[in-house]
Amino acid sequence: MAQLTHRTPAVLKPISASFAATRHLTTASTTPITVETSLPFTGHNIDPPSRSVETSPQELLKFFRDMALMRRMEIAADSLYKAKLIRGFCHLYDGQEAVSIGMEAAITKKDCIITAYRDHCLFLGRGGTLLETFAELMGRKDGCSKGKGGSMHFYKKEGGFYGGHGIVGAQIPLGCGLAFAQKYSKDENVTFAMYGDGAANQGQLFEALNMAALWDLPAIFVCENNHYGMGTAEWRAAKSPAYYKRGDYAPGLKVDGMDALAVKQACKFAKEHALKNGPIILEMDTYRYHGHSMSDPGSTYRTRDEISGVRQERDPIERIRKLVLSHDLATEKELKDTEKEVRKEVDDAIAKAKESPHPDPSDLFTNVYVKGMGVESFGADRKELRAVLP
Amino acid sequence: MAAMLQSLGAASASVVSSDHSIKLPPAFSLPVVRSEARSISGPINATRKTGKLITKAVAAKAENPASAASKPGHELLLFEALREGLEEEMGRDPRVCVFGEDVGHYGGSYKVTKDLAKKYGDLRVLDTPIAENSFTGMAVGAAMTGLRPVVEGMNMGFLLLAFNQISDNCGMLHYTSGGQFTIPTVIRGPGGVGRQLGAEHSQRLESYFQSIPGIQLVACSTPYNAKGLMKAAIRSENPVVLFEHVLLYNLKERIPDEEYVLSLEEAEMVRPGEHVTILTYSRMRYHVMQAAKTLVNKGYDPEVIDIRSLKPFDLYTIGNSVKKTHRVLIVEECMRTGGIGASLTAAINENFHDYLDAPIVCLSSQDVPTPYAGTLEEWTVVQPPQIVAAVEKLCQ
Numbered sequence: 074m075a076q077l078t079h080r081t082p083a084v085l086k087p088i089s090a091s092f093a094a095t096r097h098l099t100t101a102s103t104t105p106i107t108v109e110t111s112l113p114f115t116g117h118n119i120d121p122p123s124r125s126v127e128t129s130p131q132e133l134l135k136f137f138r139d140m141a142l143m144r145r146m147e148i149a150a151d152s153l154y155k156a157k158l159i160r161g162f163c164h165l166y167d168g169q170e171a172v173s174i175g176m177e178a179a180i181t182k183k184d185c186i187i188t189a190y191r192d193h194c195l196f197l198g199r200g201g202t203l204l205e206t207f208a209e210l211m212g213r214k215d216g217c218s219k220g221k222g223g224s225m226h227f228y229k230k231e232g233g234f235y236g237g238h239g240i241v242g243a244q245i246p247l248g249c250g251l252a253f254a255q256k257y258s259k260d261e262n263v264t265f266a267m268y269g270d271g272a273a274n275q276g277q278l279f280e281a282l283n284m285a286a287l288w289d290l291p292a293i294f295v296c297e298n299n300h301y302g303m304g305t306a307e308w309r310a311a312k313s314p315a316y317y318k319r320g321d322y323a324p325g326l327k328v329d330g331m332d333a334l335a336v337k338q339a340c341k342f343a344k345e346h347a348l349k350n351g352p353i354i355l356e357m358d359t360y361r362y363h364g365h366s367m368s369d370p371g372s373t374y375r376t377r378d379e380i381s382g383v384r385q386e387r388d389p390i391e392r393i394r395k396l397v398l399s400h401d402l403a404t405e406k407e408l409k410d411t412e413k414e415v416r417k418e419v420d421d422a423i424a425k426a427k428e429s430p431h432p433d434p435s436d437l438f439t440n441v442y443v444k445g446m447g448v449e450s451f452g453a454d455r456k457e458l459r460a461v462l463p
Numbered sequence: 464m465a466a467m468l469q470s471l472g473a474a475s476a477s478v479v480s481s482d483h484s485i486k487l488p489p490a491f492s493l494p495v496v497r498s499e500a501r502s503i504s505g506p507i508n509a510t511r512k513t514g515k516l517i518t519k520a521v522a523a524k525a526e527n528p529a530s531a532a533s534k535p536g537h538e539l540l541l542f543e544a545l546r547e548g549l550e551e552e553m554g555r556d557p558r559v560c561v562f563g564e565d566v567g568h569y570g571g572s573y574k575v576t577k578d579l580a581k582k583y584g585d586l587r588v589l590d591t592p593i594a595e596n597s598f599t600g601m602a603v604g605a606a607m608t609g610l611r612p613v614v615e616g617m618n619m620g621f622l623l624l625a626f627n628q629i630s631d632n633c634g635m636l637h638y639t640s641g642g643q644f645t646i647p648t649v650i651r652g653p654g655g656v657g658r659q660l661g662a663e664h665s666q667r668l669e670s671y672f673q674s675i676p677g678i679q680l681v682a683c684s685t686p687y688n689a690k691g692l693m694k695a696a697i698r699s700e701n702p703v704v705l706f707e708h709v710l711l712y713n714l715k716e717r718i719p720d721e722e723y724v725l726s727l728e729e730a731e732m733v734r735p736g737e738h739v740t741i742l743t744y745s746r747m748r749y750h751v752m753q754a755a756k757t758l759v760n761k762g763y764d765p766e767v768i769d770i771r772s773l774k775p776f777d778l779y780t781i782g783n784s785v786k787k788t789h790r791v792l793i794v795e796e797c798m799r800t801g802g803i804g805a806s807l808t809a810a811i812n813e814n815f816h817d818y819l820d821a822p823i824v825c826l827s828s829q830d831v832p833t834p835y836a837g838t839l840e841e842w843t844v845v846q847p848p849q850i851v852a853a854v855e856k857l858c859q
Contacts, residue, residue, distance in 0.1 A: 187604070218641035226639040235607055236640065243627055246597035250604020257560070257586060257610060280597035287592070440642040441677050443700035 101131040106400060110335035111392070117317050119324035119353070122342040126334040130402045132178065136333050137393045137408065140170040141415045143194040144390060146203060147363075149419050150193065150210060154367045158427075159210045162239075163224045165363040166194040168331075171389035172297055172357045173198040175336025176265060180344060183260070187235040187248045188267035190225035191297075191361075195267075199232035203422035204429075213429035220432045221440070242268060242275030245294070249281040252292035252352075263291040263347045265340070271302025273316045282352060286323050289351035293343045294320070296356045297330065303365040304374045317356035330359030331387040360387065536719045542712040544686035545575045545651075548693035549613065551722065553583055556611065559697055560587045562598050563615030572617050573653060573712050599625035599650070603632040606646045611697060619654030619706065620666035633702040634677035649696040651705035655746055655796055656844050658710070662832035665840075669706055669773050670802040680773035681727055682706040682745045686716040688771060691725030699727060706773070708746045730777035736766035739790040739854055742781060742807060744770045747794045747845060754850035763854060773803050776810055785811060789820040790857050794845055799827040824853050 105127050114121035147167040153159045166173070169191070176186070177198040188195050193206055201217060209216025210224055218226050218237075227237040235251060238244040248266025255262050268278065273296050285292040296316040300307050307314045317325030324346070328339040339355055346353050360383045364371025371380070397403050539547070553559045565572050567580035567590040580588040591598040595616065602612035616622040622629065629650065636644050656665040669680055679701050683689035689707070696703035733748065734755060743751045748769045755765050766784055770777060785791055791811060795804040804825040811823055826845045833843050 185608075216641070218639055218643070221641055222639040228640040228643050230640075230643040235604070235644075236636075238632075240627055240631055243600060243632060246600025246628065247604035247607070247632060249597065250601035250606070251608060253601055254605040254608040254610050257605070277597050277600065280592070280594035281601070283592055284594065284597065284601065288586075288589075440638045442679075443637060443645050443647075 101129075101134050101402065103129045103131050105129055106133075108334055108396060110329065110338065111332045112329040112335070114335070114339065115317070115327040117315075117320070117325035117327075117354075118322075119326065119346070121326060122338055126338045128334060128337075130400070133393060133397055133400075133402060136174050136178070137390065137397060138411050138415065139198070140174055140333070140390045140393065141412050142203075142418065143167075143170045143173065143197060145412075145415050145419045146197065146206065147193065149423060150207075151363065151367065153207070153210065153423070159224070159367075160212070161223055162190065163210070163367040164191040164365065165367070166191050166361070168362040168383070168388070169297060169299060169357075169359045170194055171333040171392075172295075172330050172336055172359055174389075175333040175338075176295075176340045178333070178337040179340035180263070180265070182231070182233050183262045184344070185233045185235055185248075185251045185255070185262070185264040186267065187238070187244050187251060187264065189238055189241060189244055189269060189272065191269075192225070192227045192237045196227040196229060196234055196237070199229050199234035201227065201229050201232065201234070203419060204425055207423050207426035208429045211426055211429075212431065213426060214432050214436075215426065215429040219436065219440075221436070242272040242277045244268065245272070245275070245278050245281045248294075249285050249290060249292055252285060252290035253288070256288070256290050261348060263293055263344050265293045265295050267295040267297055269302065270296060270298040270300060270307045270314070270316060271305070271310065273298075273319065274311055279319075282320055282323055282354075285352035286320075291347040292352045293340075293347050294323075294352060294354045296354065297359055298356055299359050299361045301361075301365065301374065303369065306374065315356075317354050320352070320354040323352045323354055325354035325356065327356045327358065330357030331383075331389045332392060333389055534717060536717045538715060538717045539686060540712065541683075541686045541689050541707075541714045541716075542573050542575050544690040544716075544718060545683075545693050545707070546577060546579070548690035549576065549697070550579060550582075552694055552697040553579065553587070556697075558609060559611045559613065560589065560605070561613045561615065562589045562591050562602050564591055564593055564617050566590060566615050571615070573709075576615070595621050595624040596628060599628040600632060602648050602650075603628055603636070603646055606648045606702075607636065607644045611647045611649075613649045613651065613697060616650065616652030618664050618666075618709075619652045619668045620663055622650065622652065622668060623666075623671070626671070629672065629678070629702075629704070630675045634675040637677060637701075645700045646702045647697075647700050648702045649693075649699075649705060650702070651693070651696070651707060653707045653709040653712070655706075655708040655710065656828070656833050656840065659835055659837055659840055660709070660833075661835050665833035667797045667802070667828070670797045670805075672704055673774050673803060673806060677702065678774070679703045679727055680706065681771060682708075682773055683771070684708070684711060684745050684748045684769055686714060687718045688725055688731060688769075690718060691723055692727065692771070694724045695727045698724065703727065706745060710746055711749075728772045728775055728777055730780040731769040731771050732780065733767040733769050734765065736764040736788070738764045738788060738858055739766065739792055740781070740784040740788045741765050741767045741792045741794060741850070741854070742770050743767065743794040744773065744803070745796060747796050750845060750847050751794050751850055754847040754854070757847065757851050758854055761851075761855075763858060765854060770807070776807060778810065778814060781807075781811065782815055785815045786818045789818055791819065791823045792850070792853055792857055793823065793825040793827075794850055795825070795827050796844060797827055798830050799825075800830050802827050821857055824857055826850065826853055 107125050107127055110124045113124055144167050147165045154163050173194045205217040209218055212220045214220055225239040245266050245268055248264050252264040298316055302310050317327045326339055329335045343353050343355055561576055566576040567588045570577035599614055602614045605612050633646050636646055654668055681692050683692045696705050741751050751767055758765050766788055793804040793807055797803045804827050808823045808825050829843050834840055
């Protein structure tokens, strides 16, 4: 590909323009830009970090592209669900992308993330591919869990992504365990245990907080507060909706979850804190455009005006778009082309996932037990080894 | 005859974190005790090491002190055997850790972890707050990264609070992650009906856990099998629930000095016989053996099998016995409804129906909360006279 060092004129055909957009991403500079977060951080028992975040053109363009990809993926999943290719439960993350993106920008793949069922975008952020996502959603063999987990059970061991859990709040003690293992191996990494405003009322959270604080585990508890626990607004479920304060003895930070840079700053701050002083709670003030899941229209407990209001004023992708345009890092057209490119990528992945085969009937019995010091299943007469439950 | 562990190599590959200072155990072979007349042609890579084979899978009877000095092995109580097994595994593999209430400084409420915290430190033998749900969850999370936690429930009944973590996360994560994560946890603790401990502290959880896919259940009954099963459970890559019994902790037995590991899926032949197969586990084994003495005096020859493996059932040993005697009596401490005996009855009926001369009789505890009053408690649980009467009726 020929190197372009100037912006391509609009007269060129769309395909070259899309090349230009991709090239733009990789050749964008890494010179630091300082941006102020939209809102200040609020701290509980801790001095909040500064509002000035250091970023770079490359990072901002990457944020834009990745969030556009996540947004497109979730919307495509919506259509696939309505076309009955995805069944069961499907919880979509659109609106909350900034939390995933900002977090990834602040940490490494050796740090662990564990979350509940709204996990598609977090999986992508941890290194999952679109094919694995769509194949798993459609229950095919090429899915990340070989089609046996489904929407709520995405995992990526190499990327440090521990799922993907269906029972509200049950992942929080697991996150505590991940942090324990990190402390045990002394490997200077942290765990982000994520949960929602609904799960914040589970006893397990407070049990896990107690243990993490008692043993100084490098655990960061992230409450993604999208203000609705399925259909119940936060003020109807929690006596104290200031989730960042509920850690009591554990410090907390309230962050604007729709601002990817604020999330990045907070996660970086939290990581440093957790490695030195133990657990900290981050409350991400965010919003989901879809209902709780695909079976929830999302409009019976909130007004459409509220949803469109948030979309107009706080949308995370729009914020990055405005930043990119105001700092002159790309033109309006180039960003639109990125979005088109992303759309094509998603469509290609869906097409490929549709071709992926369904699991074999024999896969019903694989991975129930681990092969080894063994669970062997003999026939009733034990004459021959019928199956070694793998 | 003996099969070797092949999981040692696999175990070292499952630890995720890099840069850590944990050294993994060397992959040396250790004899796994299996009973005779078993030829297993399977994918187990057997390396024979005949030097240290322990061939007896049957518990030795208690001996008098006079002959004790000349016999090989050493005598100890069941809780000490558990402790020995746990200590050996902790010394062998630095990833093994213990979570539980009062396991560290206090030494364990039944002394199973006595002095282990002094030896291995506070982090490896972790005193948890009273939060069963979350420390069991914590164990599962730690296991996902490669650690091998042993979770102690102070009483098995308390683990009902952790049922979600045991069922969903322990049992299912290996499957729902498509095999990416293994959960090598051991969940152990005393259960069963004790001496007037009251309803909530006398629960038998084996029946509640038995449907959970992905976990293995074993019940120990003698110091010999307690140590062997503890070691096997820790080394297993699957989550294992080890059921101990409150009243059996002070049983004394002579066990070998050499290292041994028992198979998690095998039943134990306690007393071979010809007339009737009596299947039992945990404390009821002793009631059965007491009844067996009476039965022998009356001229019967019962075959007593301690099934040990509650999930999966060792249908091989059981099946061979049924084919020989054609009569089955199950004696268990579980409740009548939905207990281990109920599943075992169904499994035997399904597989060995043609070999039965009489319907299977299952003696279980009554379907009542265990009362406090001593006499009532005695009546809740199966007693030796009832076993004798049942055998006499069965053999008519």
